[in-house]
Amino acid sequence: MxxxxxxxxxxxxxxxxxxxxxxxxxxxxxxxxxxxxxxxxxxxxxxxxxxxxxxxxxxxxxxxxxxxxxxxxxxxxxxxxxxxxxxxxxxxxxxxxxxxxxxxxxxxxxxxxxxxxxxxxxxxxxxxxxxxxxxxxxxxxxxxxxxxxxxxxxxxxxxxxxxxxxxxxxxxxxxxxxxxxxxxxxxxxxxxxxxxxxxxxxxxxxxxxxxxxxxxxxxxxxxxxxxxxxxAGFIGSPQMNFLPGGLVGLSSAQVGIRPEHLTISAEAGQIAGRVSHVEKLGGETLTYVAAETPGLLTVRQFGEQDHRVDAPVWLTPDPRRILHFDAEGRRLRG
CATH class of the missing domain: 3.40.50.300 (P-loop containing nucleotide triphosphate hydrolases)
Structure with a gap:
């Protein structure tokens, strides 16, 4: 038993x-x-x-x-x-x-x-x-x-x-x-x-x-x-991205977004940055983007993607997937 x-x-x-x-x-x-x-x-x-x-x-x-x-x-x-x-x-x-x-x-x-x-x-x-x-x-x-x-x-x-x-x-x-x-x-x-x-x-x-x-x-x-x-930061690989809520027009002290819930574009978006490094893993591509305020952000995309290192890009989080946290790091729900 x-x-x-x-x-x-x-x-x-x-x-x-x-x-x-x-x-x-x-x-x-x-x-x-x-x-x-x-x-x-x-x-x-x-x-x-x-x-x-x-x-x-x-x-x-x-x-x-x-x-x-x-x-x-x-x-x-x-x-x-x-x-x-x-x-x-x-x-x-x-x-x-x-x-x-x-x-x-x-x-x-x-x-x-x-x-x-x-x-x-x-x-x-x-x-x-x-x-x-x-x-x-x-x-x-x-x-x-x-x-x-x-x-x-x-x-x-x-x-x-x-x-x-x-x-x-x-x-x-x-x-x-x-x-x-x-x-x-x-x-x-x-x-x-x-x-x-x-x-x-x-x-x-x-x-x-x-x-x-x-x-x-x-x-x-x-x-x-x-x-x-x-x-939020410990569970998940690559780790969740964290950034100030104000950067994406939100009042939360800090917000989190998973790498697969960020889109990357060379034309327009909410967060400006430059490509720092690209990892092509076959089934997926991880692109690391250096943004001025939050620092390094990770984008996960399906399949093989081409992003030139040091190229300017824009990132946009899926608003339905954003997690909100207070100043002490506690989750804000509802």
Whole structure:
């Protein structure tokens, strides 16, 4: 059975320094929840508190309504996949995957069945007698995930599991994790600093900054309807453009516009500037325009576009897509 996780008033301090501040959060059974935020925001520490690897200073961590603050990690029915893989070099793939069950006193037949099942899900059957040194980074990460699956936990925790992989492997492993989530129907919490991973994997994203939750919501809700400038700027790649409201005839202190919601013209528009740089990515073109007041603005266009560097251009935002913010960066709605 998948686990429902509830955090109530959870805080963490190291001495006088509070690194996690009054977190209230519910992760529903079977949900894929992603913690995202810049380096140092507290997302990995929060994950370790859920796992029992860090003590909770104040507040409660509960699984399926049961307080687990005082339970050691091995008793929490939680499996964690680390960035570093954490495999035993002297054990084979089979030995690494089945170790937790062996330590729990499971019989050989049960261990073999569980490891074979996980190996089949992850296409690891040809590698079962190899040791970690004989595996690629992507294969090692699949073994680490398989070791977690074998335990049949109520909750899976992933701590930046793709950061050691190259770009192509990150995409492939990301797809694999999403497939496993669908097949297992398991509750998963995934930590990353990469908002693209967050957008593509999550049912629910938790955006953290300086130990606090800035916003919780579905990926496209955060993208289209952020609560503040921080969330608006962090979610989305390329980043949202920000400019003074007066520049486009609005009274807001500041407005935001996504790169795909700006049009570019050599003839007329609302914002004057010059082309600073052009990135042709095949399926899309990113044009960076230096405007006098807001600075560098990004325009995203479909397909291949030709814009000469240093050419004068005009930009016009889609008025239906402009987001308004007050002087403190809070979203103005309505």
């Amino acid at each position: 998948s686990g429902a996780l509830t955090l109530t008033g959870v805080s963490k301090s190291f001495g006088k320094t509070e690194v996690i501040q009054d977190i209230d959060l519910t992760v529903e059974p079977g949900e894929f929840c992603v913690f995202v935020g810049p380096s140092g925001c507290g997302k990995s520490i929060l994950l370790r508190m859920i796992a029992g690897l860090e003590d909770v200073t104040t507040g409660e961590v509960a699984m399926n309504g049961r307080r687990i603050n005082e339970l050691p990690p091995a008793k929490r029915e939680i499996a964690m996949v680390f960035q570093s893989y954490a495999l035993y070099p002297h054990l084979t793939v089979r030995g690494n995957m089945g170790l937790a069950l062996k330590q729990a006193g499971e019989g050989r037949a049960a261990i073999a069945a569980a490891t074979d099942r996980a190996a089949g899900m992850l296409s690891l059957q040809p590698l079962m007698e190899r040791r970690p040194a004989e595996l690629s980074g992507g294969q090692r990460q699949r073994v680490a995930i398989g070791r977690a699956i074998v335990r049949r936990p109520k909750l899976f925790l992933f701590d930046e599991p793709l950061s050691n992989l190259d770009a192509a492997l990150r995409v492939a492993t990301r797809i694999e994790i999403a497939r496993l989530h669908r097949e297992l129907g398991a509750t998963m919490i995934y930590v990353t600093h990469d908002q693209i991973e967050a957008m593509t994997l999550a049912d629910k994203i938790v955006v953290l900054r300086a130990g606090r939750i800035e916003q919780v919501g579905r990926p496209m809700d955060l993208y289209n309807d952020p609560d503040n400038i921080f969330v």
